[in-house]
Amino acid sequence: MSRTYEAVYIFESSLEDAAIQEKIAKHHAMLHTTEEIKVEQWGRRQLAYKIGRRDTGYYVLARFSCDPKVLPEFERALKLDEGVVRYLITLYEHELGAPPMTEDELAAARRREEEEEDED
Numbered sequence: 001m002s003r004t005y006e007a008v009y010i011f012e013s014s015l016e017d018a019a020i021q022e023k024i025a026k027h028h029a030m031l032h033t034t035e036e037i038k039v040e041q042w043g044r045r046q047l048a049y050k051i052g053r054r055d056t057g058y059y060v061l062a063r064f065s066c067d068p069k070v071l072p073e074f075e076r077a078l079k080l081d082e083g084v085v086r087y088l089i090t091l092y093e094h095e096l097g098a099p100p101m102t103e104d105e106l107a108a109a110r111r112r113e114e115e116e117e118d119e120d
Helices: 017-029 068-080 103-119
Strands: 003-012 038-051 054-066 084-091
Touching: 003 017, 003 068, 017 054, 017 068, 054 068, 054 084, 068 084
Parallel strands: none
Antiparallel strands: 003 054, 003 084, 038 054
């Protein structure tokens, strides 16, 4: 059973862009997914706090679907990669913000708003 995950990687900022793309492709190939992996390149940014001697990193966000059984080997490869400063993989549930409302919930919210306006 496939699940959707979101991963944020922080790569060594001294790596060239081509090397980072190569590492991303190599790691994502380990996921054995048939669906497209959505990748957002955030680029080089200041770290919130120093990690060792590093104060900058190259940030990448990826969203992918895969079998949970492949994640341990995927994480192991990330840990062993010296170009990866930090990473975080989370279960992706939905976009940030309020969850979508059904038609019934929208109608009830409109009625409440109208009742509140009538009271004023």
